[in-house]
Amino acid sequence: MNKSIIFSVGISLIIIGGALWLGSQSLGGAPGVATVVDGTQFIDVTAKGGYSPHIITATAGMPTILRVKTSGTFDCSSGLVIPKLSYQKFLQPSGTEEVVISPDEAQGTMQGLCSMGMYNFQIRFE
Ligand SMILES: [Cu+2]
Incomplete structure (x- = not known):
């Protein structure tokens, strides 16, 4: 696999992970x-x-x-x-x-x- 593909897959995983994390944080606010x-x-x-x-x-x-x-x-x-x-x-x-x-x-x-x-x-x- 070519390096730039690996790089862009890595970046999108970080973005998706960040979005999921933010989503779970905003649900119902603080414990x-x-x-x-x-x-x-x-x-x-x-x-x-x-x-x-x-x-x-x-x-x-x-x-x-x-x-x-x-x-x-x-x-x-x-x-x-x-x-x-x-x-x-x-x-x-x-x-x-x-x-x-x-x-x-x-x-x-x-x-x-x-x-x-x-x-x-x-x-x-x-
Ligand atoms: Cu319901």
Whole structure:
């Protein structure tokens, strides 16, 4: 193979890689953290055109309340599904839905999805 072809293939791989990296960074912005109040940790997620933050770090084995906030949410992210909890609910277009997660359930990675599985977020219990 000729050197200039190898060079241009290399450059395009770097460009594609960079675009993928930027794409994954912009999704949902910065990772979230749970807030602890009186021995219960609260995880706040906003549902509107997807879920934000996209990844939340929390403490494993702790009583947990997931608060999903909607605010003029008319897209499918209001159809919330959490497979690990067998939870499924269509949220009000505006409001806050509290999902109780027991210490036993607060383990490993828990995923929340929209009803179509297009948008998702992840709680990482560590
Ligand atoms: Cu969807």
